Amino acid sequence: MSTRRSSRGSRLSEVVQLEEREEAKENTTPTKRRGRPRKTIGGSIPEEEDDQQPTDASPPKRVKVSSRKKKVVEEEEQDNAEPVSVTAIGSLPERERETENLAKYIEDILAENGSGSLYISGPPGTGKTATLTKIISDRKLATKLKMVYVNCTSMSSAGSIYKKICEELSLSVAGTSEKFYLMAIEEYLKRKHKTVMLVLDEIDQLASSKQTILYNIFEWPAKRESRLILVGIANALDLTDRLLSRLQARCELKPHLIQFLPYTKQQLVAILKNNMVQNDTTEMFNDAALQLLAAKVASTSGDARRALFLARRLVENASKEDRETKKANAKLQDKPLSSPPKKPVQIGLVVNTLKQVYGTTQTMADDEAFPLQQKLLLCSLLLVLKAGKSKDITVGRLHQVYRAVCAKRNLQVVDQTEFLNMCSLVETRGILRLQGKKEARLMRVQLQWDEDEVHNTLNDKQLIADVLADTSCAQGK
């Protein structure tokens, strides 16, 4: 019985899909139109009214739009309050070219009154969202375009994107299912309207098994009379090739690609300098320290967020020292704490902080931080890897070797359950990886770190050398 029901269900879903497809076809043919009859091309004024009326109906949306417009102003105000801010995106140095490119692309589309799709990719922290927010908040463009910004991580599921877009466009929808929202959007696109700029941030969240949603969205610009500029933002360079390979088949559907490259050292220096000039805190950093910081960040990730985080942390460290000295001075002299002489961040401090952040995962402050039994566990693992025949190490086997090692040294042995617990404690440090089978004894143990790194962390040369010399223990006898 259940099979029959499920088959019926699948048939139903097929029907739904068919309907969707038919609708899609229907929309491409401009014969049927449910909306109000089109007016002449010159009639842009009544259209704006059409846009305005629903906004009046839903006041919260209007608040949102206005807040977005204010954002830049607000950010600038914020900047003055804090020394170096991660969020300072008032102006975007080193992204002028991309901004110009984007603006030109949009202008072109606006000039020919057409539509287009755009995909922006780049590693995290390269200013993709910042650039887009800047363009969105541009007053000049805002008069010509209707901006819709949606961050796709806020969706409950990929399908609810339509609902969100409807809310942003303040459309009235006939029903509550996904299909109705989609219909409403497509109808809106068919009707006369201002050109819509739809920005979908973190678009990779919309990926589903058949990619129907992504395909639907990317097909909107290709429809006639849909004046839509679609902008997708994500990290992956080849998202459109990987997930949306069918778009390659039709040239008009192919999204225009813009790539944001990781920042180079000079660019990072320029960003940091610009940030400090804005906040009048240029004296906080000397040039060498800035160069070092930028070089390090550029060599590892080229992520401006990281550079700003690091700069902020340096300033915090420096101001902490400042505060402490101030407190000490105040106690000694009873002077008011005004206008402290700000020392610039020294290069030594930069080196220290970088070492903390980019150094080995763990720098042991004292030798005793690593429990003895865990040391023995790691030593036994090294021994098995060095002297054992098979590299397939289970917890049971490792326990056997560990027992032999302990017996040689007259140390107390922990039993298997405790041993497993210890393995998972070492795993939290990232040195090991336990790969799960159901049975604890059959779990596989894999060393994740380089052996030299383990040696450094254990910081106990004598013990390691001693255990590793004992190849007879490797068989667990």
Next chain:
Amino acid sequence: NVEAVGTPKRNIQLSNIVEEFAEGRRTSKVMHETPKKATVEEPKTPKSARGRPRKSTSTVVEEYKSTPKSATKLKLIRSGAIKPNVQARDAPVQISPDDQLAVARERLHVSAVPKSLPCREKEYSEIYNFLEGKIIDSCGGCMYVSGVPGTGKTATTTAVIRSLQVLAQEEEIPTFEFVEINGMRLTEPRQAYVHIYRQLTGKTLAWEQAYNLLDKRFTTKAPRRVTTVLLVDELDILCNRRQDVVYNLLNWPTVPSAQLVVITIANTMDLPERLLMGKISSRLGLTRLTFQPYNFRQLQEIVMARLTGTSAFDAEAVQLVARKVAAVSGDARRALDICRRATELAEEQSRKVDKFVSVSMGHVQKALGEMIASAKVQTIKCCSRMEQLFLQAVTAEVARTGIEECSFLGVYSQFEALAAFAGVTVPNPGRAIAICSRLGASRLLICENSRNDIYQKILLNISSDDVHYALQASSLI
């Protein structure tokens, strides 16, 4: 005709028939199923019965006590008008201050967090400086705190926040709001929004609404906003496949108007690199702090700090506990638990001899034996003679073949030989399989389903040394 009757009924009967034969029982279960209809008739009553205990757990405002309508009450609970409370007990027993052991036991309880945390001064000052800086500058930020369980991560963080709250009350620093969520207490990652919103406003909403309101709160500018400190415990539980919750929690601090400071706590040190997406670990930033396991001196200090003023413990006893725990895990909770158990043992003895006995090495040794003892050796010792013989046969088979996994056939032939050697009659294979499955149920062996009879595979779940050791003690060998 089948469909006309109604499918569920037929389904039930079918499954019942199958069940009956599977269990080999003839008593028809249909008889039990048929009165189901009668119970279906009254769905209201169980609901109200279920609602009743909830009534007793919440204080009802006087006028609602008379007519407890469940719907209005639920509404009141959701809006935060009634607070949950538990039934109060009679006056608790007063502990006489002379009873040293009872005082010590109370102080050694894990839940009794002391006013100052010994041995975590460095970490305390790091978190303090970070939070104080962020609150004074009124900007957002993130911090990642990691370390193995029982190293005082949450205790330190909450202690910092408590002292900052005191400072804020004395108006030395700006006031701030404090919100705390724990990944383990959420049924689903998205419930985090509900919990955050409830702590901010006291209302319980569905997660989507809560998310929208939180998003509005953090992204729009409010001139009188105070800083919000959000403590996220057990971060790794909040990571699902899409990672949208973690993304949002870490994205809000980067919004300039949010003034949100997020402190995340987890066990794994390389969680941002291992589990989180690139864009999220970029937002998490590089402010990280690792709590190392306690070494034995620190554990000793922690226990002694709790015991100041009582003479219940010998100093060597504490040292023994500290050394034993520090060698294995460095977990403070464990040390405290062992100490508590030792006081209980001492109390028992003092009751017997009817005079005060301080906790000595002997008690600690006994408590350690109980808590770190290998239960498996005990189990083997208490097995029946034939089960012990069977275990011996398995070890003999493993030694013979050299492979860990052995088949029942091989084990049985070893079993026969051993039984002949010991001069006992061999149980037939059917009984031997029963023995095998008993040992499998106590997890001494890992064996397959017994439907494979003599071809089932058997694995030893303990090391063979343990078997020898236990059997020697029971004088079988």
